[in-house]
Amino acid sequence: MIKSYKARRVIANTFIYILLGGLGLIWVSPLVYLVLHSFRGEGLAYVSYLIPKQLSFDNYKALFTVTADSSVDFPRWFLNTFIIAIFSCIISTLAVLMVSYAFSRLRFKARKPLINVGMILGMFPGFMTMIAIYYLLKALGTAIPLFTNPQFELIICYSAGAGLGYQISKGFFDTIPRALDEAATIDGATRNQIFWKIILPMSKPILVYTILTSFIGPWTDFILAKIIVGVDPPNYTVAIGLQAMIQSDMVVNNFKKFLAGSVCVAVPITILFMLMQRYYVEGVTAGGVKG
Amino acid sequence: MKFIDYVQLNPFQKFWYNFKKFFKALPSNIVKFFVAIGNFFKKIGLGIGRGFAGYFSRFIKGDWATKLSYVVMGFSNIVRGQIIKGLLFLAVEVGFIFFMIGFGAEKIYNLGFFNNGKVGFVETYEGVNERGNPVTIHGDVSMVLLLYGVMTIIIIGVFFVCYIASTKSAYKAEQMQAAGEKLPTFRQEIKAFGDEKFHVTLMAFPSLTISIFTIMPLIFMILTAFTNYDHDHLVELFSWHGFKTFGDVFNSTSQAQMSTTFLELTKWTLIWAVLATVVNYILGMIVALMINKKGIKLKALWRTLFVVTVAVPQFVSLLLMSQMLDVNGGAINVLLKDVLHVSGNYIDFLGGENYWVARITVLVVNVWVGIPYTILITSGILMNIPADLYESATIDGAGPVRSFFSITLPYMLFVTTPYLITTFIGNINNFNVIYLLTNGKQGSNDLYGGASHTDLLVTWLFKLTMDKKDYNYAAAIGILVFIVCATVSLLTFNLTKSAKNEEEFS
Numbered sequence: 001m002i003k004s005y006k007a008r009r010v011i012a013n014t015f016i017y018i019l020l021g022g023l024g025l026i027w028v029s030p031l032v033y034l035v036l037h038s039f040r041g042e043g044l045a046y047v048s049y050l051i052p053k054q055l056s057f058d059n060y061k062a063l064f065t066v067t068a069d070s071s072v073d074f075p076r077w078f079l080n081t082f083i084i085a086i087f088s089c090i091i092s093t094l095a096v097l098m099v100s101y102a103f104s105r106l107r108f109k110a111r112k113p114l115i116n117v118g119m120i121l122g123m124f125p126g127f128m129t130m131i132a133i134y135y136l137l138k139a140l141g142t143a144i145p146l147f148t149n150p151q152f153e154l155i156i157c158y159s160a161g162a163g164l165g166y167q168i169s170k171g172f173f174d175t176i177p178r179a180l181d182e183a184a185t186i187d188g189a190t191r192n193q194i195f196w197k198i199i200l201p202m203s204k205p206i207l208v209y210t211i212l213t214s215f216i217g218p219w220t221d222f223i224l225a226k227i228i229v230g231v232d233p234p235n236y237t238v239a240i241g242l243q244a245m246i247q248s249d250m251v252v253n254n255f256k257k258f259l260a261g262s263v264c265v266a267v268p269i270t271i272l273f274m275l276m277q278r279y280y281v282e283g284v285t286a287g288g289v290k291g
Numbered sequence: 292m293k294f295i296d297y298v299q300l301n302p303f304q305k306f307w308y309n310f311k312k313f314f315k316a317l318p319s320n321i322v323k324f325f326v327a328i329g330n331f332f333k334k335i336g337l338g339i340g341r342g343f344a345g346y347f348s349r350f351i352k353g354d355w356a357t358k359l360s361y362v363v364m365g366f367s368n369i370v371r372g373q374i375i376k377g378l379l380f381l382a383v384e385v386g387f388i389f390f391m392i393g394f395g396a397e398k399i400y401n402l403g404f405f406n407n408g409k410v411g412f413v414e415t416y417e418g419v420n421e422r423g424n425p426v427t428i429h430g431d432v433s434m435v436l437l438l439y440g441v442m443t444i445i446i447i448g449v450f451f452v453c454y455i456a457s458t459k460s461a462y463k464a465e466q467m468q469a470a471g472e473k474l475p476t477f478r479q480e481i482k483a484f485g486d487e488k489f490h491v492t493l494m495a496f497p498s499l500t501i502s503i504f505t506i507m508p509l510i511f512m513i514l515t516a517f518t519n520y521d522h523d524h525l526v527e528l529f530s531w532h533g534f535k536t537f538g539d540v541f542n543s544t545s546q547a548q549m550s551t552t553f554l555e556l557t558k559w560t561l562i563w564a565v566l567a568t569v570v571n572y573i574l575g576m577i578v579a580l581m582i583n584k585k586g587i588k589l590k591a592l593w594r595t596l597f598v599v600t601v602a603v604p605q606f607v608s609l610l611l612m613s614q615m616l617d618v619n620g621g622a623i624n625v626l627l628k629d630v631l632h633v634s635g636n637y638i639d640f641l642g643g644e645n646y647w648v649a650r651i652t653v654l655v656v657n658v659w660v661g662i663p664y665t666i667l668i669t670s671g672i673l674m675n676i677p678a679d680l681y682e683s684a685t686i687d688g689a690g691p692v693r694s695f696f697s698i699t700l701p702y703m704l705f706v707t708t709p710y711l712i713t714t715f716i717g718n719i720n721n722f723n724v725i726y727l728l729t730n731g732k733q734g735s736n737d738l739y740g741g742a743s744h745t746d747l748l749v750t751w752l753f754k755l756t757m758d759k760k761d762y763n764y765a766a767a768i769g770i771l772v773f774i775v776c777a778t779v780s781l782l783t784f785n786l787t788k789s790a791k792n793e794e795e796f797s
Binding site: 009013016017019020023024026027028030031033034045046047048049050095098099101102106108111114120121123124125126127128129130131132133135136139156157159160161162163164190191192193195216219220222223227239242243246248251255258259262265266269270273274277281 | 486489504506508626659662670671723766769
């Protein structure tokens with residue numbers, strides 16, 4: 001029996017430090033492995049040791065030099081994804097803000113039913129509609145040539161349903177006192193002006209959160225892109241491209257390039273996420289957790 | 292039982308009491324749930340009835356111009372000086388008529404009302420061309436026709452809404468004129484869209500895109516569940532066959548493979564969803580408590596170590612994991628065999644004979660993916676638990692385990708029920724973890740549609756559409772998943788008090 005309270009606390013804390021250290025190691029080690037082996041000079045896909053023997057930039061160089069006969073065109077995939085992300089980010093941010101502002105601050109007859117419809121639509125598994133969307137886009141493509149461009153199709157797909165993700169920013173708008181709106185209305189402001197001049201400037205956290213999530217979305221989406229883009233390598237986004245690189249017939253030659261490519265995608269996204277971490281937690285707890 | 296009695300119970304009795312209370316209340320809650328659904332439909336029915344009553348009473352009360360507007364949309368507005376508005380209504384009507392003549396009527400006609408439920412008329416067949424060579428003569432494609440049919444029905448619906456709005460506007464214009472008021476000019480009406488009608492402006496664009504790219508495909512897929520659009524009817528025309536698809540999914544005699552697959556995967560989906568949710572929730576909370584414990588230094592460092600895994604795009608970390616678990620020398624096998632010498636040969640974590648190995652591996656990887664999320668979400672709330680609760684528990688002799696189960700867990704459960712439900716639903720639909728880790732690694736001959744024992748219902752749905760092309764079964768399974776998710780969330784949201792106090796702050 002340890003008598004002193006202090007000694008007991010020290011032992012407890014040491015135990016916690018050891019546990020946290022061990023767990024932390026388990027949690028980051030795959031990522032350390034990813035970064036370390038993306039610089040590995042020797043060997044093909046798999047090696048029978050964990051620490052690389054030579055470090056070099058060869059994998060990155062190989063990743064960004066495109067040869068004519070190779071189906072791996074990472075710079076092109078990166079550019080594709082970047083364009084898609086920029087456009088769908090702008091459109092979806094606008095859509096989310098418009099819907100959530102209307103649901104949160106304005107009162108109209110169809111409000112409650114529309115909120116319920118939005119909730120119900122969100123409960124259907126997303127994959128159910130994907131194949132129908134694919135054929136719909138094909139049908140539209142026969143009438144409007146723009147709809148045969150995979151980048152454009154993906155932008156449409158990512159931003160069309162964005163309005164359904166209104167819950168989190170609605171939760172945020174709900175917390176802004178209505179007295180502000182009333183005061184502005186008395187001063188003669190229209191609702192349009194209230195939206196742009198009063199509510200938006202006050203909603204920086206949720207604005208940042210919405211912009212970043214909708215920018216990150218296209219980088220991480222995998223399945224919808226795979227269905228829409230099809231099998232033509234120049235149209236791939238990074239997610240499909242990286243997955244294609246480690247299919248069983250290509251993995252031996254491409255594994256190290258896959259690691260390098262993963263690092264190239266993960267680093268910017270990780271930095272963005274770390275920047276918006278605070279907003280992320282605020283957003284999720286405001287929308288999803290209520291006491 | 293009064294509150295004072297309740298407080299005196301020990302935790303096990305309290306738990307037992309709450310447990311009994313929950314199940315005692317369950318039947319009445321389920322009844323309430325169905326009553327609520329009934330009321331919902333009653334309300335819709337009454338609304339439609341009232342709408343029609345209004346429609347006819349406006350017609351009876353209105354003057355000749357209003358009556359004529361029921362046929363020529365916008366006529367009353369034009370006569371009374373709102374010329375642009377009236378012309379817009381008229382343009383909508385003319386456009387709709389042209390659309391129906393040139394396109395819509397045929398699409399509705401093709402939907403199968405006139406061909407014994409077959410969608411389309413002309414079958415594709417192997418014929419010969421004028422030079423006598425064999426060639427495929429392309430007929431109707433049912434799938435495209437159904438898609439156009441749904442499109443037409445939605446356009447008819449939109450037109451109907453415009454039509455009702457025009458009759459209302461016609462009657463209103465008449466009444467305002469009769470009362471001697473000045474009718475708003477077109478410019479004033481446009482201005483109203485920045486103020487009283489601002490919601491219309493805001494909602495117009497998102498609802499348009501949502502109806503085209505979410506609602507329409509959804510209606511299309513729901514309808515395919517009631518057809519025989521499977522891999523035998525890709526070229527042939529398919530036809531309506533009611534609830535037979537749903538019957539097949541449950542029928543263990545004629546469709547044995549289908550229904551055993553469904554049963555097997557449903558069991559695994561539920562096991563997966565419960566375990567993935569509960570394990571991540573509790574373990575994540577324990578780690579968060581350790582990080583936030585008083586006297587632990589370098590809190591930011593510990594937090595970052597875990598949170599980095601959330602930040603890395605999920606497909607990257609999952610693809611990486613699937614490579615690290617690879618049987619041909621992935622990093623984890625190297626660690627176990629070549630570095631630590633624990634196991635004699637490389638283990639096939641994801642594709643082994645015994646599918647429980649793969650299932651457990653997937654669950655463990657999901658712990659790696661999921662715990663950081665729980666840490667992120669719960670840290671803030673954990674800090675809000677009053678410290679004196681823990682202090683008094685320590686004085687009363689409770690150890691850390693006891694305080695966790697008697698203080699932390701009940702408190703957190705109370706606050707984060709909505710989050711838990713969303714996570715549970717998210718796990719039922721957790722496509723990424725299963726697909727990116729196990730796709731193609733687990734073969735199975737005893738399950739239908741290329742499904743393996745690690746597949747969830749949603750990944751099976753995906754395989755049914757993409758590989759097997761059984762669109763009707765995929766749609767039926769999607770609907771069943773939806774029913775489960777919707778019931779779970781509606782029941783629990785109604786049970787918890789946290790059901791939306793949205794006006795609280797305003």
